[in-house]
Structure formats: C-alpha cells, structure tokens
Amino acid sequence: MTPSPERPFPCPAPGLMAGRRQGIVSAMVVLVIVVLAILMVQFHQVARQSQSTTLGLEQREIAHQMVEVAMEEAFTRLLRESLDAKSAGAAWMIRKDSQAYALPTPFASKKIQELARSNQDPVLEADATIIQSDFRAVDSRGNKYYGSEGVGSIRLSVRLWILSSARSNGRPPYAELIRCHDYKVVSVRTKRDNGVERNAYAQNFPLDYALLVRKGFEEFNASPFGKNLDNDAKRLVIAQTGAADTQGKVLIGGTGSDKPVFLNVHEKFAPTDGSGLVPKPSKETMQVTFDDCLVLFPKLKEEIKKAVDQALGDLTANTPEGADPPSRETVESQIMEKLRAALYGIFTFRHLPMVRDSYSGTDLEEEKRVIDLVASKESGAKANTQRGIEIIGDSLAAFSSSPPDQILEGDIRSRFLKRVDFRMEGKEGGEIDAATIEKLKKDTATYCTEAAEGDDGTALVNGLRELSQKYSTDLFSRFIASYPYKTGLAGDPAPGFKTFSFRNVSGAAVPLETSGDTGVQPFFHVNLRGKRMETSDELAAVGIIDADKGTINLNGYADVQDSVTIGQAGQTLKVKGQGGIFSAKGSITINANIVKESDEDFCVFFTRKGNIVVNADEVQASLVAMGSGGGRIGFNKPVKVKGAVVAEYLSLDSWAAGTHTFTYDPVLKSRSQDLYVVNLGQSITFQRLVDGIQ
Amino acid sequence: MTRRRGFSLIEVLIACFLLAVVLLSLLWMNRHSHLSSMDAYYEGIAMSVAREPLEIFRGMGYAWLDLYRQGKADLSGSPVLQACPHGSWYNIADAEEGLYPSEACDLKRLITVAPADADGMKGFQITVDVAPAQQTRVDTWLSRDVVTLKSFVSEKK
Numbered sequence: 001m002t003p004s005p006e007r008p009f010p011c012p013a014p015g016l017m018a019g020r021r022q023g024i025v026s027a028m029v030v031l032v033i034v035v036l037a038i039l040m041v042q043f044h045q046v047a048r049q050s051q052s053t054t055l056g057l058e059q060r061e062i063a064h065q066m067v068e069v070a071m072e073e074a075f076t077r078l079l080r081e082s083l084d085a086k087s088a089g090a091a092w093m094i095r096k097d098s099q100a101y102a103l104p105t106p107f108a109s110k111k112i113q114e115l116a117r118s119n120q121d122p123v124l125e126a127d128a129t130i131i132q133s134d135f136r137a138v139d140s141r142g143n144k145y146y147g148s149e150g151v152g153s154i155r156l157s158v159r160l161w162i163l164s165s166a167r168s169n170g171r172p173p174y175a176e177l178i179r180c181h182d183y184k185v186v187s188v189r190t191k192r193d194n195g196v197e198r199n200a201y202a203q204n205f206p207l208d209y210a211l212l213v214r215k216g217f218e219e220f221n222a223s224p225f226g227k228n229l230d231n232d233a234k235r236l237v238i239a240q241t242g243a244a245d246t247q248g249k250v251l252i253g254g255t256g257s258d259k260p261v262f263l264n265v266h267e268k269f270a271p272t273d274g275s276g277l278v279p280k281p282s283k284e285t286m287q288v289t290f291d292d293c294l295v296l297f298p299k300l301k302e303e304i305k306k307a308v309d310q311a312l313g314d315l316t317a318n319t320p321e322g323a324d325p326p327s328r329e330t331v332e333s334q335i336m337e338k339l340r341a342a343l344y345g346i347f348t349f350r351h352l353p354m355v356r357d358s359y360s361g362t363d364l365e366e367e368k369r370v371i372d373l374v375a376s377k378e379s380g381a382k383a384n385t386q387r388g389i390e391i392i393g394d395s396l397a398a399f400s401s402s403p404p405d406q407i408l409e410g411d412i413r414s415r416f417l418k419r420v421d422f423r424m425e426g427k428e429g430g431e432i433d434a435a436t437i438e439k440l441k442k443d444t445a446t447y448c449t450e451a452a453e454g455d456d457g458t459a460l461v462n463g464l465r466e467l468s469q470k471y472s473t474d475l476f477s478r479f480i481a482s483y484p485y486k487t488g489l490a491g492d493p494a495p496g497f498k499t500f501s502f503r504n505v506s507g508a509a510v511p512l513e514t515s516g517d518t519g520v521q522p523f524f525h526v527n528l529r530g531k532r533m534e535t536s537d538e539l540a541a542v543g544i545i546d547a548d549k550g551t552i553n554l555n556g557y558a559d560v561q562d563s564v565t566i567g568q569a570g571q572t573l574k575v576k577g578q579g580g581i582f583s584a585k586g587s588i589t590i591n592a593n594i595v596k597e598s599d600e601d602f603c604v605f606f607t608r609k610g611n612i613v614v615n616a617d618e619v620q621a622s623l624v625a626m627g628s629g630g631g632r633i634g635f636n637k638p639v640k641v642k643g644a645v646v647a648e649y650l651s652l653d654s655w656a657a658g659t660h661t662f663t664y665d666p667v668l669k670s671r672s673q674d675l676y677v678v679n680l681g682q683s684i685t686f687q688r689l690v691d692g693i694q
Numbered sequence: 695m696t697r698r699r700g701f702s703l704i705e706v707l708i709a710c711f712l713l714a715v716v717l718l719s720l721l722w723m724n725r726h727s728h729l730s731s732m733d734a735y736y737e738g739i740a741m742s743v744a745r746e747p748l749e750i751f752r753g754m755g756y757a758w759l760d761l762y763r764q765g766k767a768d769l770s771g772s773p774v775l776q777a778c779p780h781g782s783w784y785n786i787a788d789a790e791e792g793l794y795p796s797e798a799c800d801l802k803r804l805i806t807v808a809p810a811d812a813d814g815m816k817g818f819q820i821t822v823d824v825a826p827a828q829q830t831r832v833d834t835w836l837s838r839d840v841v842t843l844k845s846f847v848s849e850k851k
Contacts, residue, residue, distance in 0.1 A: 047727035
C-alpha cells in the first residue's frame with residue numbers, strides 16, 4: 001500500500017475496510033465463545049473432580065470403618081489369648097517370638113461385606129508383631145527382670161483389599177491400619193527347688209513358703225516371749241499334702257548360727273518308743289552308790305549317826321563288864337559297810353513332751369510340777385512352756401509326706417522335757433529289812449531340778465551338781481531344745497536346718513533380715529503391675545472385683561495406692577485367674593471368704609507398708625505383709641488359709657483364740673516350670689492409617 | 695457507488711442458531727457443574743456429620759453402647775452426646791451453637807444401634823443416616839435423599 005496524493009496515508013479502500021471490521025468482530029465472538037467453552041469445560045471438570053473426590057473420601061471412610069472393625073476384633077482375640085497363659089498367643093508373647101502372629105477376623109470379615117458396595121468383595125488380613133527393639137528386660141535402675149519378664153510393644157496390623165482379586169494379584173492393600181499396644185510379661189510363679197538357693201531375684205519368692213516370718217527370731221525373744229511360736233490359746237497348724245517338692249517351705253527368719261527357736265512338743269508328737277519328735281534317752285537309769293546318796297541327802301548321815309549311837313548304846317549295854325565296847329569308828333564302819341552293801345541310788349531319765357492335754361494323775365501332776373519348776377529357773381522365751389505351733393502337720397503321719405529337711409529352713413528345734421528322778425533302792429534279802437528299804441525309797445524319791453526349796457533342796461541341788469560332775473552326766477531335769485524339728489532322732493544330732501540366702505533386686509545374695517534398698521524386697525517391680533489404681537473402689541470399676549458375680553478376676557498384679565478392703569462379711573468371693581492385689585501404701589482388710597474357682601487359680605494379697613487383717617473364716621489366697629512397715633497379719637477368727645503366709649512378724653498372740661490352719665497351695669510351687677501371665681494394654685500407643693493405596 | 699457487502703438473513707439465522715446451541719450447552723454444563731459441586735460439598739458435610747457418632751461411639755466402647763441402646767446412657771454431660779439421641783431424627787440446627795458449621799445445620803441425623811453378635815464376638819452395628827432438614831437449601835443441592843454410614847463396634851473382652 002503506497003501513499004498517493006488523494007490518500008496521503010496508506011489505508012484500505014472503504015469497501016475493503018468494512019470487510020476487515022466484520023472479520024475482527026467475528027473473530028472476537030468466536031474467541032469469546034471458545035474462552036467461555038474452555039472455562040465451562042474446566043469448571044465441569046473441577047465439578048466432576050470434586051464429586052469424584054467426595055466419592056473417594058466416602059470410600060475411604062468406609063474402608064476406615066472396615067479396618068477399624070477388623071482391628072477391634074484382632075485386638076480382642078489377642079487380648080483373649082493373653083488372658084490365658086496356656087494359649088498360643090500368650091506363649092508367643094512370653095517367648096518374644098520374632099515371627100508375626102496371624103490373627104483371625106471372622107467377625108469383621110463377615111460384617112465388612114455389609115459395609116461394602118455391591119461390586120466389591122473386600123478381604124482382610126491381620127497379624128501381630130512384637131517390636132523386638134522395644135522390649136525392656138530391666139527396670140529403670142538397670143535391675144534385671146526375672147526370666148521372660150519384661151515390658152514391650154506389639155504392633156497390630158490390619159490390611160484391607162476392596163477387591164479380593166487385587167489381593168490375589170499381589171497388589172498392595174487398599175487400606176492398612178497399624179496400632180501399637182504395650183504389653184507386660186510377669187511371672188506369677190517362679191520355679192524353685194526346695195533344696196537349692198535361688199540364683200536370681202524373682203519378685204514372687206515369698207510364694208515358696210508356706211510360712212515365712214522375717215523377724216521371727218527377734219519376735220521370739222521379745223515380749224510376750226516365745227508366744228509367736230508357742231501358744232496355748234492360739235494354735236497354728238501348717239498342713240501340707242502332695243509330693244515333697246511341691247510343698248511350701250517354713251522359715252522363721254533370724255535363726256541359725258546359735259540363734260535357735262523352739263517349738264514345745266505336744267504329747268501327740270511324742271510316742272514313748274522315741275519315733276516322734278522326742279527321742280528316747282541314751283540311758284534310762286543310772287545307779288549310784290550309797291555314798292552318792294549321802295551326797296544328795298546329807299540328813300541321812302544324821303540318821304546313820306543315830307543308828308550308830310543306838311548301836312553303840314546297845315553294844316555298850318551288852319558288853320560284859322571288863323570288856324571294851326567296840327569303838328564308835330568300828331561300829332560306824334560296820335554299819336556303813338552294811339548300808340553300802342545293801343543300799344544304792346537310782347536315777348531315772350525320761351524324755352517327755354512339754355505339753356499334754358491333761359495332767360491328771362499323780363505322775364502327770366508331778367510331771368507338770370517338774371515342768372513348772374524347771375521353767376521357774378528359766379527366763380524370756382525359754383520360760384515359755386506353751387504348746388508349739390505345728391509346722392509340719394497336726395500329726396506324726398504328716399512327717400512322712402513332709403520331710404522336715406526339705407521344708408524347714410533355719411534353726412527350728414523341738415523342745416521336750418528331760419525328766420530326771422531319783423530314789424534309793426535296797427537289795428532284797430540283805431541285812432536291811434524290806435520295810436526300811438521301802439521307807440527309804442519313799443523318803444528319797446525326788447525329781448531332780450535346779451529349783452531348790454529350803455535347806456534340803458539346796459543340799460539336793462548341790463549334791464546333784466556334784467554327782468553330775470562326778471559322773472559327767474547332767475542329773476537335772478531340763479527342757480531340751482538341742483534337737484532339730486525332726487522325728488526319729490537319737491544321740492546328739494546337729495541342730496537346725498540349712499539356711500539359704502535371698503536375692504535382692506540387683507541379684508546379690510543377702511540374708512533375709514537385710515532391709516532397705518539393697519535388702520530383700522518382695523514384689524519390687526512396679527513396672528510389671530498389670531493395673532494401677534488409687535483407691536480400693538477402683539478394683540470394682542476395672543472389673544477385678546465383681547461383686548455381682550462374686551468373683552475376683554486376676555491376670556497378673558494390680559496395685560492400689562491406698563488401703564484395700566476385700567468384700568463384705570458373710571460374702572464369698574471366687575478367685576478366677578492368677579495374680580494378686582497389692583496395697584502400695586496401706587493395709588489390706590479381708591472381710592469376705594476367698595475361695596479358688598479351680599486348682600489352677602490363685603491370688604496373692606500383698607502389702608509393703610501395712611498389715612493384713614483377716615475377718616473371714618476361709619482365705620484360699622496367699623497373704624504377704626513384708627517390706628518396710630509393720631508387716632503383721634491378724635486373724636480375727638480361726639481361719640483356714642490356702643496359700644503362702646509371709647510376714648515380718650507372726651504376732652500369733654494377737655490372733656483370735658482357736659485353731660488356725662495354713663495349707664500350702666501346691667500350684668504355687670514347681671521345681672522346673674515358671675508361670676507367666678501377659679498383660680496386654682488396651683491403650684493405643686501409636687496408630688497409623690494408610691488408605692487409598694490400591 | 696460502492697455496494698456494501700452484508701449478511702443474508704439465512705446467514706444471520708444460522709449464526710444465531712449456532713451461537714445459541716453453543717451458549718445453551720455452556721449454560722447447561724455450567725448448571726450441571728454447579729449442581730455437582732454443591733452435591734459433593736454437601737455430601738462431604740453429610741459424611742462428616744455421619745462419621746462423628748461413629749468415632750465417638752467407638753471410643754465409648756461396647757458396654758456404653760449397650761446402655762445407649764437401652765436409653766440408659768447419660769448423654770447430658772456433653773453437648774456432642776446430646777446431639778446423638780438414639781432412634782430419632784435430630785436436627786443438627788438444634789445442637790449447641792457453634793458446635794457445627796452453619797452448613798451442617800441444614801441436616802438432620804438418625805442413629806440406630808442394633809446387636810450384631812457373630813463368631814464368638816459380641817458387637818453392635820451402628821447406622822447413621824443423614825438427610826437434609828425440611829425446606830433447606832441442602833435439599834436443593836444434595837442429590838441423595840439420605841447419606842448413610844455404617845460400622846460395627848465389638849466388645850474388647
């Protein structure tokens with residue numbers, strides 16, 4: 001387009017200009033329409049996308065519900081297995097198996113079909129894995145837990161495929177829910193060979209014992225002296241049955257190394273043939289000379305002097321005049337010769353029970369008199385002549401099934417009466433007439449004790465001492481407590497039984513009496529408690545005590561910080577499961593009767609700082625009051641306990657009058673098998689949901 | 695005289711027709727997209743309203759659900775629980791102010807709990823139906839009459 005004089009500027013011709021304008025408008029209209037169309041399509045796509053997203057979210061929500069349902073079932077099934085220590089699941093947790101443990105989910109597999117759409121056939125897979133690196137086998141101070149005990153984590157995994165074909169084709173799951181739960185493995189019984197010391201700390205070591213009194217020796221020698229073990233009004237019988245290696249031991253703490261305690265033997269343990277707890281004496285009689293008799297009875301010399309005087313008088317009167325009467329020495333010598341030839345003394349030795357049901361009859365009255373006289377010369381616990389507790393059983397027959405050497409620890413002795421009597425005898429047919437001999441016998445018959453009464457008594461005691469020295473034989477009646485609490489003994493047996501060390505929490509061997517942080521502490525590992533509560537009421541809230549069903553439901557140990565009250569008077573609670581209820585800072589009061597639902601079940605009541613008070617007739621449970629507190633167990637009624645009884649002090653004298661029977665529960669003892677329970681925590685410690693993978 | 699070129703009537707009519715078709719299509723697409731968006735939006739809200747009791751009930755557990763089903767559970771302690779009555783439609787608008795977003799207040803909710811024991815497990819089926827409340831804008835936008843979400847809660851014993 002070139003400029004011309006008519007059109008100084010190049011421009012299209014008018015007709016051509018109009019055509020161009022029309023083209024621009026059309027193009028703009030088309031452009032607007034295209035832009036609008038693009039925007040509309042974009043908007044439509046966004047709308048479709050959001051609809052699709054909503055649909056996807058809904059699908060994910062449904063998948064979420066599906067894996068939640070499956071997870072609940074998987075957890076519940078593992079929880080159920082954890083409550084049964086014999087189940088495969090519990091065994092898997094106890095041995096800390098590194099293999100995954102498959103968990104069936106039949107309930108969820110059915111129910112998720114109802115949640116799925118019609119074109120879906122969802123399938124589930126669930127398993128549990130122990131997080132090996134998470135398992136802690138030591139406490140916060142580095143003290144090792146016993147055996148398989150420990151605290152760990154379990155990871156539960158539930159995987160969902162919306163279409164079963166996707167799973168069979170090896171595609172990843174549509175959703176996976178992972179949860180972690182803490183779990184604890186705690187021993188409720190630990191193996192123990194009665195004849196061997198423990199070589200590691202096991203927190204439930206008190207259950208080895210039918211009776212353990214940590215400060216028994218101290219209590220024995222404190223007022224009221226010896227009444228923790230010898231008590232007429234309060235009888236205690238420890239009855240055990242079954243094989244010896246399933247029986248509970250009996251230990252009175254602090255004994256040993258010349259620190260014995262004794263149990264006064266009742267007549268039923270003392271048959272006359274010496275087969276019981278009272279052995280036969282090594283010699284039953286000892287003859288002494290007439291001169292020895294004079295040592296015992298100096299007054300006899302006066303009688304002899306009188307007789308000499310009389311004889312001298314008679315001889316002088318009958319001596320012819322002029323003849324010399326025999327000298328006094330001669331007469332005396334002749335008389336003494338005759339007396340020596342005709343008379344002698346007899347000591348009789350008898351071993352007799354310390355306690356009889358009745359002391360009627362002359363001999364038994366004398367026996368009681370001897371006991372009282374001997375006791376009068378004793379002090380403290382040694383003056384105690386009351387009936388001993390029966391630690392093997394209530395009859396001699398129990399000794400055959402409960403061998404004392406395998407059951408008793410420490411220096412526990414049986415105590416009986418060695419009764420020594422003296423009398424003079426004469427040889428019949430001699431020059432002394434029978435009436436005189438009989439009179440002498442009667443006049444000189446005496447029981448030999450150190451309790452002298454009057455001048456005669458003092459002379460007798462001195463004489464007995466002299467003769468004891470002369471014949472190297474103790475000629476006094478005494479209480480003998482040098483024999484261990486065994487049957488069929490004779491001679492001079494070594495007293496006492498084997499004494500074992502205990503283990504403190506760090507595993508060091510220490511004497512039972514050691515207290516404090518490095519001392520002997522039962523049930524020390526609080527981290528292994530299955531449940532922890534503030535008050536006793538919470539025992540019902542968490543289902544441990546079910547008053548409606550009358551049960552105590554146990555799986556491991558439950559710790560209550562406060563004092564604990566179990567049941568009401570007249571109520572009976574059944575123990576289901578294995579474990580215990582502990583009071584960390586208070587006391588335990590048992591009002592209800594406690595019975596075991598089955599032989600396998602058992603319960604331990606333990607207080608570290610308080611006492612246990614039993615107001616029931618029957619407690620089929622172990623009672624442990626040991627730690628840093630009073631540590632006493634009181635029975636306000638004659639009671640039957642089936643389990644272990646462990647206390648700092650027995651305080652038998654404060655119990656209700658009557659007979660209390662402790663029967664050891666054989667389920668508490670095994671020579672070779674530990675018994676663990678698993679506490680699987682319901683709280684979720686970690687959760688991750690991955691969905692929409694497929 | 696130069697003769698101006700122009701459009702014939704036929705050309706104009708055809709152009710108008712094409713324009714109308716295109717614009718109507720775009721309008722239809724726009725409306726449909728709008729409907730879909732709003733449907734998705736309100737369905738999302740309805741799903742959230744339906745999910746809420748499922749999450750709460752799962753947390754409360756089987757034993758509580760048993761009481762709830764029998765009308766013995768105490769719902770008075772929590773405004774959220776008060777908004778979850780059993781077996782009757784509940785207008786979300788009646789809930790405590792501020793508890794739900796304003797869009798959710800155009801919805802109503804029905805919760806039913808029924809036993810669903812099987813295979814040694816005790817459980818409850820929880821069904822939550824969410825629908826538009828009467829004469830609300832949600833009624834206009836939500837394509838489904840009722841949004842339903844189900845789940846199961848089993849006893850952990």
